[in-house]
Amino acid sequence: MMKIGNKRKNPRIVVIGGGTGLPVILNSLRKKNTDITAVVTVADDGGSSGIIRDYINVVPPGDIRNVLVSLSDLPDVYKKIFQYRFDSKDQFFSGHAIGNLIIAALSEMDEGxxxxxxxxxxxMMKTQGNVYPASNTSLVLNAEFSDGSTLAGEAEITAAKKTIKQVWVTTTDGTExxxxxxxxxxxxxxxxxxxxxxxxxxxILPNLMxxxxxxxxCNTNAEVVYICNIMTQKGETELFSDADHVRVLNTHLGQNAINTVLVNTEPIPSNYMDRQKYDEYLYQVRYDFKGLREQGCRVISDNFLLLRNHGVFHDGDRVVDELMRLTGQMHL
Structure with missing residues (x-):
C-alpha cells in the first residue's frame, strides 16, 4: 500500500545514506523550509576514516564530517578549515582531514x-537540522557473493569486484x-x-541492515523515496537496472518498502566521462519502468543529470524540487 507523508508547512524529512551522494541532497534541501535529519553510515573502513578507526577505535568520521559541512551555517572559511586534508609531505598527518581528527577527539572525550x-x-558548526550516526559503535560490513564466498570490510568488499548477493552488519565487539x-x-x-x-x-544498505x-x-507512515543512482558501479551494481536496485533494497528489508523512485532518464553524452578519474563507474543505469511498477513503486522519471568536470552527478536542486512536490511543498 502506498504511504503518503503528512502535508505540513515544514515537512520532516529524514535522509539516510553516506558517501558523496548524501551531501548533494542535503546542500539543496537546507535551502527549503524543512526539518532535516541526516542518518549517516558508520561502516566505512577506507581512507583517512579507516586509518583513524584502526588506530583509536572510533566510528569512522569521514561521511559524518561531510554531512556536518553540508548543513553548517558557518562562514565558508571555517568549513574549508574543517575539510582541509593534509598532503603527503606531512607524513604523520598525511591524508587526514582536520574534521576527521576533531570528530575522533570529541568522541574520545565524550563518554556518550x-x-x-x-x-x-x-x-559548534551551527548545522541546520540533525546529524545522527546510524550507530553509536563502529560497524563492520559483511557480504556474501554469488559464488558463495564471504568477505568483511567495505573496502575489501568493493575491491573484490564480485557480484554481491547480500550484505549485513556486525559490531566489532560482537553485540547486536x-x-x-x-x-x-x-x-x-x-x-x-x-x-x-x-x-x-x-x-545505503549498511544503515538499513x-x-x-x-x-x-518498514513500519513508518512516511513515504519512502529512493533516489536511484545514475551510473552502475564496479564491484557492486554492474549491469543493474533501476528496478534491480529497488529489488535489492526490498529483498534485504523483507518487503516492498520503497514507495517512490526517482530515476534519471537523461542520456549521458558519449565520451563525456573521464574514465580514469571516475574509474568505479561503468554504464548508465538501465531504465526498467515495468520492473519498478511490478514492485508497487510510484515512478518519477526526469532529467536529474548534472554534468561537471567530466563527471556525472545528480542535480541536487532538481531532485529536491521533486521531493518538495511529493510533500506538497512545491513553492517552498
Missing amino acids: GIFDAVQKLSK PEARQEVIDAIMQADQIVLGPGSLFTS IKNVGQAL
Missing part, C-alpha cells in the same frame, strides 16, 4: 560516544548492531524518508 559527540559538534532511539524516533515521526543517492551495498532501523523504515 560518537552520537553525543556529533550533537555537540553540530551545535543497534541505532539510538533518536534515529528510530526521527524515522517514525517523518513525513518523508529519502534513501540515496549513493552506493547501494556500501552506503541495523535491525531496528530496517524495522522502523
Whole structure:
C-alpha cells in the first residue's frame, strides 16, 4: 500500500545514506523550509576514516564530517578549515582531514560516544537540522557473493569486484548492531524518508541492515523515496537496472518498502566521462519502468543529470524540487 507523508508547512524529512551522494541532497534541501535529519553510515573502513578507526577505535568520521559541512551555517572559511586534508609531505598527518581528527577527539572525550559527540559538534558548526550516526559503535560490513564466498570490510568488499548477493552488519565487539532511539524516533515521526543517492551495498544498505532501523523504515507512515543512482558501479551494481536496485533494497528489508523512485532518464553524452578519474563507474543505469511498477513503486522519471568536470552527478536542486512536490511543498 502506498504511504503518503503528512502535508505540513515544514515537512520532516529524514535522509539516510553516506558517501558523496548524501551531501548533494542535503546542500539543496537546507535551502527549503524543512526539518532535516541526516542518518549517516558508520561502516566505512577506507581512507583517512579507516586509518583513524584502526588506530583509536572510533566510528569512522569521514561521511559524518561531510554531512556536518553540508548543513553548517558557518562562514565558508571555517568549513574549508574543517575539510582541509593534509598532503603527503606531512607524513604523520598525511591524508587526514582536520574534521576527521576533531570528530575522533570529541568522541574520545565524550563518554556518550560518537552520537553525543556529533550533537555537540553540530551545535559548534551551527548545522541546520540533525546529524545522527546510524550507530553509536563502529560497524563492520559483511557480504556474501554469488559464488558463495564471504568477505568483511567495505573496502575489501568493493575491491573484490564480485557480484554481491547480500550484505549485513556486525559490531566489532560482537553485540547486536543497534541505532539510538533518536534515529528510530526521527524515522517514525517523518513525513518523508529519502534513501540515496549513493552506493547501494556500501552506503545505503549498511544503515538499513541495523535491525531496528530496517524495522522502523518498514513500519513508518512516511513515504519512502529512493533516489536511484545514475551510473552502475564496479564491484557492486554492474549491469543493474533501476528496478534491480529497488529489488535489492526490498529483498534485504523483507518487503516492498520503497514507495517512490526517482530515476534519471537523461542520456549521458558519449565520451563525456573521464574514465580514469571516475574509474568505479561503468554504464548508465538501465531504465526498467515495468520492473519498478511490478514492485508497487510510484515512478518519477526526469532529467536529474548534472554534468561537471567530466563527471556525472545528480542535480541536487532538481531532485529536491521533486521531493518538495511529493510533500506538497512545491513553492517552498
